[in-house]
Amino acid sequence: MKIINFQILTISDIVLLVSISVVFIIQIYYLLRYSLKLALHKDDSPGEGSTHITIILPLRNEEDRIREILDKFTEQQFNDYQLFVINEYSEDSTLEILNVLAETNPKLKVTRLSQETRFSEKQAINIGLKGASSPWIVLLTPFSGVISPEWLAKLNGLLTPETDAVIAYTNVEHSKGWRNLICRLERFQQFVISGGWTLAGKPIVFNENNILFKKSLYFDNQGFRQKINQNFANLELIFNENLRKGRVKITTNPEVAVREHIDDDRGDHIKLLKKGVHIRQSLSWSKKTSLFMDDFTRILMIGLTTALIIIHPEYWITFLALLLVYFIVLTIIVKMLINRLNERKILLSSLVYILIKPIINWWLFWSMYIIHRRSIWN
Numbered sequence: 001m002k003i004i005n006f007q008i009l010t011i012s013d014i015v016l017l018v019s020i021s022v023v024f025i026i027q028i029y030y031l032l033r034y035s036l037k038l039a040l041h042k043d044d045s046p047g048e049g050s051t052h053i054t055i056i057l058p059l060r061n062e063e064d065r066i067r068e069i070l071d072k073f074t075e076q077q078f079n080d081y082q083l084f085v086i087n088e089y090s091e092d093s094t095l096e097i098l099n100v101l102a103e104t105n106p107k108l109k110v111t112r113l114s115q116e117t118r119f120s121e122k123q124a125i126n127i128g129l130k131g132a133s134s135p136w137i138v139l140l141t142p143f144s145g146v147i148s149p150e151w152l153a154k155l156n157g158l159l160t161p162e163t164d165a166v167i168a169y170t171n172v173e174h175s176k177g178w179r180n181l182i183c184r185l186e187r188f189q190q191f192v193i194s195g196g197w198t199l200a201g202k203p204i205v206f207n208e209n210n211i212l213f214k215k216s217l218y219f220d221n222q223g224f225r226q227k228i229n230q231n232f233a234n235l236e237l238i239f240n241e242n243l244r245k246g247r248v249k250i251t252t253n254p255e256v257a258v259r260e261h262i263d264d265d266r267g268d269h270i271k272l273l274k275k276g277v278h279i280r281q282s283l284s285w286s287k288k289t290s291l292f293m294d295d296f297t298r299i300l301m302i303g304l305t306t307a308l309i310i311i312h313p314e315y316w317i318t319f320l321a322l323l324l325v326y327f328i329v330l331t332i333i334v335k336m337l338i339n340r341l342n343e344r345k346i347l348l349s350s351l352v353y354i355l356i357k358p359i360i361n362w363w364l365f366w367s368m369y370i371i372h373r374r375s376i377w378n
Contacts, residue, residue, distance in 0.1 A: 013311065020304040023297040024322050030294045031329050034196030039336040041199055043251050046157035052134035053081045053156060053212065058124035059142040060088040066097050069142050070108065078153035082133050086124040087112035109133075122224045122234050129218050138212045139235065143260040145173050154256045155212045164247040165213040165239065167194060167205065169257040169341050172268075182269040183262060184346060185353040190276060192337060193291070195250045202287060203243035206279055208235035210258045217242055232275040233282065240283055254342035277364045295358030301326070302355070330354065 055073065062069060073083055087095045087110065098110045111131055117123055129137060138155065148154075158166045171187040172180065190206035197204045205211065218238055227237045262268045280291055305323050309316045334350050337343075 013308075016304060016308055016311070020301065020308065020319070020322065023301045023304065024326065026293065026297045027301055027326055028329065030297075031326075031333060034200055035192055035330075035333045035337070036196075037199045038192060038195040038250065038252070039333045039340065041195070041250060041252055043253055044158060044160075044249065050134075050136045050156055050159050051080060053078070053136045053138060053152060054128075054132035054134045054215075055081060055083050055152075056086065056125065056128035056132065056137060056139045057083065057142065058086045058088055058121065058128065059090075059094065061090045061092050061094060062142055063090075063092040063094045063097055065142070066094055067101070070101065070105075072144070072147045073107075075149045076147075076152045077149050078156050081107065081152060082109060083107050084109045084111070084128050084132055086128050088120050088124050089113045089116040119228055122228055125234055126223060129215055129223070132215060135215050136212060137215050137218075139209050140258065141209055141260060143262065144209075145259045145261055147258065148255045150255045151258075154251070154253055158249050158251060159212070162247060163249055164217055165211055165243055166249045166251060167198060168210045168212075168251050169254070170207050170210045171257070171259050171341075171343070173259045173261050174344070179269045180262065181346075181349060183272055184343075185350055186269070186272050186276065188337075188341070188343060188346065188350060189354060189357060191341075195252070197287070198243075198248050198250050201245040202290075203239070203245070203248045204283065204287060205236045205239040205243070206276055208233075208239070209260075210256070211235075211239070213239070230278070230282070232271065232278040236279050237282055240279065252337075252340045254340075257341065273360065273364055274368060277361055277368065280361070281365070295361060298355065299358050327351070 057069075059066075059069070070083070070085075073081075083105075085098055085108065087098060089112070095110070095112055098108075102108045102110045109131065111127060113120060113124060113127070125139065128139075136156075136159070138152075155166055155168060169191050171191075172183045174180070174184065187207070194204050194206050218235070221238060221242050223238070224234075230237060280288060283291070301323070305319050308319045312319075331347075331351060334354070335347060338347055338350070
């Protein structure tokens with residue numbers, strides 16, 4: 001190992017050294033300012049809570065599973081809730097079964113979309129919010145797996161008069177297949193960004209499900225009026241425009257986490273990746289620029305280190321030391337978060353995914369942009 005001799009370095013060498021030092025500092029700043037904040041986060045003590053909560057559950061063609069889906073809510077320790085199911089133009093007997101069940105279940109309310117539309121998800125959510133009997137809402141999908149009996153009670157316990165929303169963890173159930181792994185990694189990283197940035201006073205939401213929020217947050221801001229034609233995202237667009245510093249809480253309690261089942265052949269992984277890119281593009285310029293800076297400096301740090309090792313192989317240990325420090329800090333934080341969120345067997349894959357995710361984001365952005373431009377000209 002040789003000590004760097006600055007006297008024999010060229011101006012370009014010095015520029016590279018200064019550049020890698022700057023991007024290293026920026027990356028460490030992002031890790032400590034955002035990710036570590038989430039890793040060390042502890043939920044607040046139980047607050048005053050709310051008097052009534054509505055669970056909105058849009059679904060379609062679920063006649064074989066409808067009873068199983070509804071039974072997940074029967075053991076909730078928090079009893080003051082309404083289950084509002086919106087039937088999205090089912091072609092089977094889902095609606096008939098729901099109406100029969102509603103006759104004997106006072107907590108169950110059922111409505112439907114009368115016809116299939118292009119943006120039926122937004123319309124179903126809008127109908128659910130209009131018909132909800134409580135000021136507090138939480139949205140779920142019919143693909144949610146086992147729900148803890150303490151789920152609603154824990155969410156409710158985090159509410160205070162100053163709270164507009166409580167964001168909980170959502171991921172997909174672990175199963176075989178690389179598509180499932182991509183979805184798990186993407187959801188995990190999205191929550192890390194959302195949680196860290198929210199705790200730092202810059203709320204970002206990538207997933208509308210399993211968020212307890214004020215209904216007024218939607219109606220006071222004209223709902224989907226200007227966003228009905230936007231693909232991939234729904235309530236996330238409302239949240240990212242209107243959630244404010246100090247009025248949003250993050251919980252890493254695994255008892256309020258929700259895991260969803262996905263089929264390996266539905267292309268959910270591509271939809272999820274595109275949704276993340278679309279949400280990033282819809283953010284304010286300050287958030288968008290900060291996220292881009294994080295992605296850019298992460299790739300640049302690896303690229304500059306590689307360039308310096310090629311130019312000055314005699315100093316390879318010195319240059320790799322910076323990367324080693326970064327990887328150690330990153331590994332510790334990711335490991336803490338995986339343990340906190342009760343995830344398993346994604347440590348190594350998460351580290352790799354975090355490093356290559358900027359490239360995936362940029363590739364998806366440009367492919368979506370090109371497709372959009374072509375559709376305009378055609």
